[in-house]
Amino acid sequence: MARQSLRTLAPGLALLALFALLAHTLADVIPGLNALIVAVALGALVANVVGTPDWAAPGIAVGALLLEVGIVLLGASVSLAEVQASGPLVILLVVLTVAAGVVAVELLARRVFGLSDKMASLLAAGSSICGVSAAAAVAGTIDADGDQLTHVVATVLLFDAVTLLLFPLAGDALALSGKQFGVWAGLSMFSTGPVAAAGFAHSPVAGRWATVTKLTRNSLLGVVAVGYAARYASDGGTSNAKLRQVWTEFPKFLVGFLVVAVVANAGLLSSAALASIDTVADWLFTLAFVGLGFDIRLSEMRDTGLTPVLVVLVHLVAVSALTLAVVTTLF
Structure with a gap:
């Protein structure tokens, strides 16, 4: 069975490796080009021009796991002394941003745009915490239907x-320092992969701060999901079942990231x-970002309803502007 599984995954993994190698080659040849951005672009180009081949789909899907492993290994490059120096401030900014974001999107979606309660909750979780994974976790706790989740994911x-x-x-354009950009991206953007990619596209320092800030946001998923489970408890389902769903969807690689960071420090x-770990993590990120590119579907973007897009757009613009002002003032 293990051999059969390996044969199933091997073609897609080989495709990821080919594009990752091409991304690094192009980045080495063309000044100013970032390998991670190229990796995403290559995956998106193939996915939208010719589609994802059936023979490659299982291996490409492993990209999500490679991203998580890369984030765990990234803990080795994080200086806990540096994090400790501004850690309480970053944590405070994360908590305030997430709390304000959840409340604002809920009110905006329901009262201004007239969306259903569950759709509003999925949008609030997805845009305020950690993107698709947060929307999926909350969907399980509030018994949202598949169409609602699909719409939010798109x-x-x-x-x-x-x-x-x-x-x-x-x-x-704004000439932000690595730390400023990293914290800003970690507070404002949605999913972990794009946050890490954007951070490292700016600089290694920005990549580390973006990842640390984003992982701090991700850690609030359990709190928010439990809150939603309690809020919708009257809609059916036992509390224990809802809590099990929260634990199932919780990003457990956060624990691995912290363990590696403690061991390294x-x-x-x-x-x-440490140098070997850094090299492995770099390649894992490149492989994962090729897979991330395959997830970008222009057709799905065209099919996404305008109302959820407007809600999230207002939220993103407001949060990005406010956090940018705060970050450039405090860091």
């Missing part, structure tokens, strides 16, 4: 693609080991 993916392109350009890894 909306989130649309903005993932747009922000992945626009945020690095904005960071360069305790001095238990040699400089050679």
